[in-house]
Amino acid sequence: MEHNKDILVRGTAWGGKIRVFAARTTELVGELQRRHGTMPTATAALGRTATAGAIMGAMLKGEEKLTIQVKGEGPIGQIVVDANAHGEVRGYADHPHVHLASNDKGKLDVAGAVGRSGYIHISKDLGLKEPYRGSVPIISGELAEDFTYYFAVSEQTPSAVGLGVLVDTDGSVIHAGGFIVQILPGLTDEELTKLEQAVGMIPPVTALLDQGETPEGVLKWIVGDDLVIHDTLPLAFACKCSSDRVEQTLVSLGESELTQIIEDNGKAEVVCHFCNETYSFDRTQLEKLLDQAKPKPIQ
Template structure:
């Protein structure tokens, strides 16, 4: 689900909800991620199609993070053969999100429906990788081939194939002609074992008839009311949280990275460049270390 309009409307606070419906027969997630995707757009200077692709991935990551507990976290990697290159998004159970795309200034012509051509930018060949840190000795890793490049269908395949969880995924990012993110959000509906056939058919009809996510958000619908379109009134919300952009980088972390380079590499930086500028891919922040700071780090490296 995607779009492009010339107008705009008042943006509401981002929200992510998690719940169940139909006596626990389905598990549901929905999110408004407009401010989150807008922050990603501003930090990386993404062009509209790149904004849509990164925003859809970030929205999926936020909802998948809501499936985690405690300090668990995950990384989504979308590696298609399109001009965007790789999309990488981190998320955790606290709805803290960060992400980037290799080539943010990619924008391709609209598709034959007049919509942003996310599939053309992502590519229709490649893989989606999901890495989950669940606090175990080894992280969980799941991968599926990209089947459409529109991403919602691709994440639907991931849940069915890698997690054996029949699911429906809807993702949308609406971008103004000036590149501003007007609306972003999505939903994930997961069918629990034993759901009666008539309820499954009802759900399939509701998903087919549902308007685009961004159209509903533009009309003032909330994440909870998005779910009512799918499941009716038999909905119980268990948790609500605001998804936010948050990066883990800091000057101290980059200092440690420089120290681990060792004396030889630090000497080269001091003698050849007289400084070092390090860049965080996730938040686009730059950290400049002058020669004196590098010499101080060299001294610390001597003692380690």
């Protein structure tokens, strides 16, 4: 396993009484930072959410996928992250250029950017007719505590969540990663106390990654050596947008709206929220799409 590649490990510990996940997401968060030009506080907020998304995606199976929406009342607006079971993640923040003064601990003020009230909505497409939806109020805005609360309330799974993004003075991402530890039936009170103490004592994830720890090493800080890694999953930024999809979207606007665009501008530019890719269409291309948008005569 290369030391600097984005990877997620998952396993169990303490005789199968704890389920554990840990991820390094440095490249992924760096890619989001570059594509959206996020300022440091926004980088940390989007990066923490994307890291949580990557780990939660790994809890899914097959073609299942999920969307996280963090809707706080802070200046960053809404943060949206999509993730799936294949380690593919994408995301954006409404206002990527938010940067606040450090908080009283000298850290990036993520709660100030996200807001200390609002909601986290999580929607999972599990291949059923209706997606599963869960929502919880934001309780801190620092995000790790908020996702911990989400698991306890919405999924009835007591969990500990750690998320971190370390940003350089020039705004680039030095380290990013996180862990989620979930309690399964059978854990004794003594073991629970021991786990709570270990989670309370662990240094920040980014500090551990900075010391050269692997995601597996991060988990050992919490559960010790009684750790069984079941598998690893490479993580990567991936967006599903394409020229074809954008064309379909334009056709779906309908004849009158497309005619209006051609008359007003003679061209169209569509920017993907998730990856900031720009798709440009000139008058000729738009007229072709307009033909497709016109109702077809019944044969």
